[in-house]
Amino acid sequence: MSEFTLQTPDSAPEAARPLLRGARDKMGFVPNLYANLANAPAALEAYFGLSAQFDKTSFNPVERQVVLLAASVENGCEFCVAAHSVIARKIAKAPDAVVDALRNRTTLPDARLEALATFTRRMVKERGWVAGAPLQAFLKAGFTHQQALEVVLGVAMKTLSNYANHLTGTRTNEQFASEAWKRQA
Template sequence: MSEFTLQTPDTAPGAARALLQGAQKQMGFVPNLYANLANAPAALEAYFGLSSQFDKTSFNPVERQVVLLTASVENGCEFCVAAHSMIARKMAKAPDDVVDALRNRTTVPDARLQALSSFTRSMVKERGWVAGAPLEAFLKAGFTHQQALEVVLGVSMKTLSNYANHLTGTLTNKEFSGEAWHRPA
């Protein structure tokens, strides 16, 4: 297996340096996902761009984390499940029972969030070929056609990061280790 270089703000290719510097300043560390994506500055820029756009959707912070965490669990991304579990709990203030249910693929205790998670899971599993009952259940829960497309945006963001993490073998930063998760065998 080829080893990918974990880039730093000092070693990253020029176009990625400022992004890593910004992450370090904002978070106090550089997440390993970013350090690996920096090997392809366009990929790092794309991830940051998708993240910024997803933050502009009509979903509230908890709903956004439901989409991101569900997609990451479905894709078996250990790094992203740990990172988004921490973000969901500490930054978005998602209830612990919601985060735990998403991580464990059990029923989310909030029916609306369960509908969002189920639709997101269907979107990932079916590679976008979601219509009929899954879409109707999503809409019946009070979501809109606009939000169905916003789920696609969130899944796109996580597909980029999940697949990059799989390819590079991204290890979970110690800052996320309290939320470590291992994909089922």
């Protein structure tokens, strides 16, 4: 049982209420990540801001989900892996083989997406120390220096949510349960 309160649009601190209402209106429910982040309205607002900025990157929807899933798997975030698996399959229309490979830490069937996932995993594991060969492999796969920095943005977004979920013990919403995932110990 978590020590943190799952906030609602009515119970949340005043500054978080409009954000939770907007999420509920858009999605039909409040994801538990948002309900937990609402305990610190600035954290919730930061997550929404990072997400909005990441959506503006040069990555297409599938590539964005590759970054977000690769980082979440690497960080062992059960909530985010489930949520982004649903988003990847149903909204971004990522191929099942791509989503399955990301979740299972196996090689992606698309070489370019594999390079993106590998670079993202290295970024997380090495805490950004990926200059040299890892960066050159990413660039050789057809990505740009701009996109290397955009990966950093996606990793920052997922670091915020993954760590918050670990701290708060966020449970997976029923809307994401079909993609439940357990981290490797």
